[in-house]
Amino acid sequence: MRKTTFMPSYSRNEVVLIRYPFSDLSNAKVRPAVVVNSNHPSKDLILVALTSRTHSLLSGEFVLKEWSLAGLNVETSVKRAIFTIHERLVLSRSALSAGTIHKDWTSPCGNG
DSSP states (O other), X not given: OOOOOOOOOOOTTBEEEEXXXXXXXXXXXXXXXXXXXXOOTTOEEEEEEEESXXXXXXXXXXXXXXXXXXXXXXXXXXXXXXXXXXXXXXEEEOSSTTOBOOGGGEEEOOOO
């Protein structure tokens, strides 16, 4: 009999926790990120990094209006960092079942 393993699927705009490497790969930190791709058979996720830094934002970065509804603990900004990981590298999903980012929760930053 063939053993079936449950593979989680992640939805676009879902908040997840990942081990995010520093750009020089010297270390890593556990950080939240947002899934930006749709479900795909490859099991790879395209993510955008989140940060608690909400001041001096770069062009294209913005503060989430309803960050707490997405399961985040502090005021949060979306960074310009986009990356791909395999879904098994996700440490956990948002603590709240409503751990997703909705389009109307964003406010683009005019910096830069």
